[in-house]
Amino acid sequence: MITEQQPNHEPIWLTIIRLLRWDKPAGRLILMIPALWAVFLAAQGMPPVPLVGVIILGTLATSAAGCVFNDLWDQDIDPQVERTRNRPLASRALSIQVAVVVALVAMSCAGVIALYLNPFTFWLCVAAVPVIVLYPSAKRVFPIPQLVLSIAWGFAVLISWSALTGKLEVATWLLWGSVVLWTLGFDTVYAMSDREDDQRIGVKSSALFFGDYAAEAVGVFFVGTVGLLGWLGIVMQLQLGFWIALGIATVGWAWQYSRLRQPDIPKPLYGKVFCQNVWIGFILLAGMITGCIF
Numbered sequence: 001m002i003t004e005q006q007p008n009h010e011p012i013w014l015t016i017i018r019l020l021r022w023d024k025p026a027g028r029l030i031l032m033i034p035a036l037w038a039v040f041l042a043a044q045g046m047p048p049v050p051l052v053g054v055i056i057l058g059t060l061a062t063s064a065a066g067c068v069f070n071d072l073w074d075q076d077i078d079p080q081v082e083r084t085r086n087r088p089l090a091s092r093a094l095s096i097q098v099a100v101v102v103a104l105v106a107m108s109c110a111g112v113i114a115l116y117l118n119p120f121t122f123w124l125c126v127a128a129v130p131v132i133v134l135y136p137s138a139k140r141v142f143p144i145p146q147l148v149l150s151i152a153w154g155f156a157v158l159i160s161w162s163a164l165t166g167k168l169e170v171a172t173w174l175l176w177g178s179v180v181l182w183t184l185g186f187d188t189v190y191a192m193s194d195r196e197d198d199q200r201i202g203v204k205s206s207a208l209f210f211g212d213y214a215a216e217a218v219g220v221f222f223v224g225t226v227g228l229l230g231w232l233g234i235v236m237q238l239q240l241g242f243w244i245a246l247g248i249a250t251v252g253w254a255w256q257y258s259r260l261r262q263p264d265i266p267k268p269l270y271g272k273v274f275c276q277n278v279w280i281g282f283i284l285l286a287g288m289i290t291g292c293i294f
Helices: 014-017 025-042 049-073 096-114 119-141 145-165 171-190 194-199 208-237 238-259 268-294
Strands: none
Touching: 014 049, 014 096, 025 049, 025 145, 025 171, 025 268, 049 096, 049 119, 049 145, 096 119, 119 145, 145 171, 145 208, 171 194, 171 208, 171 238, 171 268, 194 208, 194 268, 208 238
């Protein structure tokens, strides 16, 4: 399983960094990637630099707030899970009051950044807030809470695309669908690392829902991602660079699926697959940019 180590007597600023997960950049980057996919595709490969900066800052602020909300919801669950028991709220290294203040600051920063965007996109940002805030509660009532997270991830596409164009198009929804399926895939893998703890505690996850067929479900999600990205490439008439990148991504996802079907899965594999998807996302971003320009 993926473990987190609790330093002793660390300064409060470092504890807050851990609360925001800024010490684990993979999780921040994997939200930023769909947003960058959307803005570069919407701009045919060359978006305005200031807008790219706004999107990067917005994803950082939003994901930071999401992490705090997650830990506030799960402060009594996290201590019972090996992977999360040393998070600041679970270990009582940080008070709830400080966490609430940090969440409000992060959301306020995201709100100020959203004011830079057009009215349609601003209201999409507002619509995303309940999903971000309530997602962590989904594991208590919804059999596939990773789907809620995937929809939250999908807002990154809708917001970034409309920030440039002021509208949503067929290509936007194809990209949205691919991001939802991709997120379902890699987050189901992530949930597989917590299956024993989640079952014991009584919370829900896609890994538990699909049971012995979790690896097959991940494979289906990745196949769907490839199919929708291929359809997007045709609709947008993307060039060779995109198809090369999609080919590399397909090989990567096929390898991950094959590893997940092992009878005995090595514990570090789940975290490894998650990090690999960050690299796959950036490879696809490079392919989208080159596929638009050349």
